[in-house]
Structure formats: structure tokens, C-alpha cells
Amino acid sequence: MQSTLRRAGAFAAVGTLALAAPVLDVAAFAPFAAVALVAAFLVTEGPLFEVFARPGDHQDGRLNGLAGFALAAAALAILVAAVDMPVSLFVTTVLVLSYGNLGKQLVATVSDDPFLGTAGFVLGGSLGGLAGQLGVVAVTELAPAYPLFVFLASAAALVAALFREVLFERDDPLVMLSTGLLLWLFDALSGPVGAVEIGAALALTVALGYVSYALKTASVAGMLSGVLLSLLVIIFGGFGWFAVLMSFFAIGALSTKFKYDDKLNRGVAEENEGARGTSNVLGNAAVAVVSVVGFAASGWFSVDAVVFQYAFAGSMAAALSDTLSSEIGGLYDNPRLITTFRRVEPGTDGGVTWQGELAGLVGAGIVAVIAMLLLSDVTTPLGGVVVFFGGLAGMTADSLLGATIEGDRIGNEAVNFTATLVGAVVSTGVALFVLG
Template identity: 30%
Template structure:
């Protein structure tokens, strides 16, 4: 599939998906705009299959977000007013994958497999983090990652068995599906994507406990830092092991 065809197809698919997201109240108006821009850049600078892999994230994220949304609202732990995401949420999870796609375009495929794994690893971090946060709030047993002392569900830096298990499962599912979409095969590098997702998720909790709770970084900044970490670790692991 050539670049123009892939980009036009991605625009059509993105428009349909974002229309559904708008109708369902999954995204704010600015969130839709930010999502569309990042999706088009990724489709053009990467290819249609990069775009398809990127689209797996919102599908999995919204599934986790709207799981028992009424209970989350009753607990005061929902995203936004009713689970919707805005442009800052999209920036937090989409900035690094978008930048990696631009680097891939500029590099003209010179480091193709490494940058592709870095791209998927960055998204895997967001998948693991979102699932851990959205599902983990239902676990009453939560520990602060830096002290291992009991804490409240939903607090920055809190980890739970339910959150860790759910994030491990969803990041593995994402790793398999996204890798198959982009590489059209399955091999050992799927494990790199999965491991990066889990490591980035734990790092998100550490950053949340150490800096976010003290107001030194926003949750969006935390998302960007940990996604970048996942991308860098994924790139280096792929480079070393290959």
C-alpha cells in the first residue's frame, strides 16, 4: 500500500472511529482534534499499519475506562466528568508515538525494526498504565509503590494485584495484535513490547508517588515521560538483542 493510499484510508477510518467516539461521549471536541492530527501524522510518517496499531490503544483504553463507569463515578475516580478524554490526555499518550513516527520518516527506514518496536513499546506503556488505573481502582488492597504501605485506591503511585494482572494481560494482548499488524508476523520481539509496557507502567507509579503527588509534574507529563522511557528501552533492547 503506497503512502497516499494508506494515509487517505487512515483518514477515513479515523473519521468514522472519532465520530463514534464523539457520539458515545468518549472524547471532548479538543480530544477529537488532537486524536485526528496524531493519527494522520502517524499514518503518513509511518504507514497505515502503524496507524492501525495506534488505534488499538483507544479501543482498549475506552473498554477499560467505561468498565463499571457508574461505580467509578460514585467513587469519584472517573476520568473527566463521565470518563471522557480531552486533548491533554491525547497529548500525554500520543506525543511520543507521533514523534517516533516522524523520526522513522526522517530516517527513511534506516533503523526500521528498532524504531517500530520503540513505537509499539511507547503505546504499550499507555495501554498498561490505563488498564492498571481503570481496573485497579476496584481492588481494595492497594500499596504505595515506594513504601509498600497500604493506601487508597486511585492515588498516584498506588499498585494493586488486580491492576498489575489486568495491565499484564492487556499489554500482552496489545503487543501480540500490534506486532502482527505492523510486522505481519509474530516473533520474540513481541516480548520486548510487552516488557516495556509493564516497566513503563511501574515507572508511571514511581513518578506518580515521587513527583506527581507533590505537584512537581502533571499526570500528562508523567504519561509523556514514561511513554518516552518505554520507547527508549524498547529501541535499546531491540538493538542489543538483535
């Protein structure tokens, strides 16, 4: 354990070289290129080797982990010079990964709980990323925008933690490059961020993460996905958008846990005790995320922002409608295949019950009402009806796909994604046609 913590501290020290980037300017890659050269060819044994060596490095006789980490940092630094990536984002990315891993290893000395380890990574990475941006402010003319700095550091830490959760430690170079590019996108999309806004956003998303994990409604990766998506929705859309998203996350999660033992006995329960993973979260919410990103970027294109509000609300109405239809409908006997109305066994893809369909209609209605009350462009009863029909269309599409191609051809997550896409397209199309 001590060797792992020592290695994390050593990697953090190397990552701190990123603070020299504002001074080195176009040569910001040089320190990391030098570290990569030393790690790959010069240090093959001895005390320094032991400090940085990961288990596989001993077999190869070189510091592959350190070399990959340093090369990824060097590549990211080249983007600063080549395509004008802000140097503050480079520094943030490197320090998030460096100090996030150190935070995780510090927690590991007192607890092996995966949730606490992930929390340690996010906290350590966020603090490291924030410190990096403040360091850049100290030596450059970058205007201090503290709430924005907090958002970018937190978002980068969540992205890196999620990638680390679904990949492997040896994939840190990929994690660093991916995090850096996404952070660049987040920065470009961000408008003015207020202190109260980011404070409330972090409080809400942290609470969401804790509750989802404590109630076992999501895996660690699923929890990270939900927290990250919620943070992005609040910053890029607003708290009304977050309320719509939460209607799906909260009600959907509770419906999954509802009479779980009965569902288990009937063979229709979700795996992992109903804890949803990243693929499930993204399958249901990917269209919503694209919608809120499109909303934030609508000023770049000649596209009315109202399109993205209806797409977002319609996709969430479809997601909640489908979830309630499946979770409630699975408790009742005699489901019928939606394409032929032939009776099938409970849990059969494409099988529906009238109770499940009714629950799905209620789910679509809940999202429609929340959207009508809280989304600025969905403010009339007619707007709510448009969202409702989008949800109904998505739920029906899910059942049709389940009855025809789900299983051998595509999986459940792909079906969920398609259903939410149908909900978004129908809501948007009807809104443009009916509301002009």
C-alpha cells in the same frame, strides 16, 4: 449570527488573494501587506468596517482581527521567497483557515453543536485547501498529485481546527503560522500517497472521530487530536501502525467508561465523564507520534528505521498497560503504594492492586501481539516479548513517579508522557541489545 457569517465570508474573500501568489512570485506578500495597512490605519468606521469588525475592534476603532490575519499571511508569503517554502503550501494554509472558519459559521446557522461546528471547519478548510492546490497546478508547473493534495489539505484543516479549539479567535495569526510550518514538515515527510490509501485513511479517521465523540470518550479537542494523530500514523507509518495506535485508543477509552459510576463513587473516575482532552491524548501518544515522524524521516539520517518501530510499539504498550492498570485497578480495594507496599486509599497516586497490575500486563500483551503481527520489523515472538517488557517498564515507571513526585511537582499528563518514553526507550534498547 448573520453578521458573524458575513464577516467569515469577507475574511474568506481576503484569504482568496493567496491564489495570486504563484503569479506574484516574490511579491506574494504585497496584497496581504496592503490589506493589513488598510485595516490598521485607514478603515476606522463605516460599512466596510462593520463587515470585518470583531467585537473588540469597535472599542479600539481599528480592524485588529483583519490586520493580524493579513500580516500573518504576509509573513507566511515571505517564507515562500526567503526559504523556498512551496507556494502551494502557502496557498493551502491561508485557504484552509479562511474557508474553514466560513464552513464553521455556515454550520452555526443551523446548529450550535460543537462537534458539527468543528466538522464544518474541517470540511470547509479541507475543500478550500484542496482547491488552492488545484489552483496552483493550473498556473504553474506543479505536477498534480491528487491523493497527496487531499492528505495535505485534510491534515492542515485538522491542525488549524485543533489550534482554534485550544486557542482563541484572536489567535488566528498564530494558528496560520503554526499550521503553515507544520504543513511544510508534513509535505517534506510524505512519500508517495495512493488514492486507496488516503481514502481508507480518511474513512477510518472520520469514523474514529465520530465514534469517540458520540460515545463521549473524548472532548472536541481530544477527538481532533486523535483523528490528526491517526491520519499521520497511517500516512507516515502504515495501517499496521494505526492498528497498534487504535489498540490503545479503543481499549483505553472503553476501559475508562467501564463501570464509570462505580469509579465515580469511589473517587477514582476520570473528569468530564471520562472524555479525554488534548493534553491526555498527547500525554499518552506524543512519543508515538515522534516515533512515526522519526520513521518517516529515517532516510534523512543514518538511523535504522527499526529503532522507531520498537519505540512506537513500546510507548503504546506502556500507554495501554498504564491505562488498564489504573482503570481496572481503581475498582478494587486495598491498593498498596508501590514504593513501600503500605496500604493507601483508592485513587492515591502510586497505589497499585494485583488486579490492576494483571490488567496492565494484559494491555502490554495485546499491543505486543498486534505489533508482532503487523509491524514489519517486530515479526518474531522475541520481538513481541521486547515490546511487552517495554510496556511493563512504562507501567511501573508511571506508578513509581506517581508515588514519588506526581502532584506537587508534575501533573498526570507529564507522568503519562514519561511512562511512554520509558516504554519506548526500554523496547528500543532491549531490541538493539538482544536482536542486534
